[in-house]
Amino acid sequence: MMKAIRSVVAVLAGVMLTTLAIASSNSDDAIRERIKPAGSVCIQGEECAAASGAASASASGPRSGEDVYNSFCGACHGVGVLGAPKKGAAADWAPRLEKGFDSVLANAINGINAMPPKGTCGDCSDEELSEAIKFMSN
């Protein structure tokens, strides 16, 4: 009789230990770790985008002014949204370029009025922005 009770207690203890083990592997942290997404979304203009952009820029070299213009600047500078100087419109660009290319570039980098900083190309280098400006103002 005592032997039977002892073996029942042993089995119960075993079941409890197993339950504890399962419970601890299902702690919130363990679950979070198991179901975490494989990748993370990076929104343009955030620092993570800049980091991945730096990697892709070094892999493929700087983008051309035309590429940057088509991807980032054309939406506004194509038709002159909010008074943006239009692509290829010498009359729009001449008074701006009068103050010197460097200050025009600086305004493109920092943004000016409705012109967003870097023209929304958060991972553009100064050189890429400069090429895009030359492309537009030509």
Ligand code: HEC
């Ligand atoms: C959301 C619309 C928008 C986008 C996108 C945009 N721009 Fe502009 N940009 C403007 C507006 C509006 C102005 C006129 C700002 C002013 O002088 O009031 C402007 C002005 C400029 C100027 C003239 C600055 C000066 O000193 O007069 C440069 C250079 C320029 N943009 C470059 C760029 C480049 C390069 C891109 C793409 C990488 C770009 N912009 C994308 C709206 C935009």
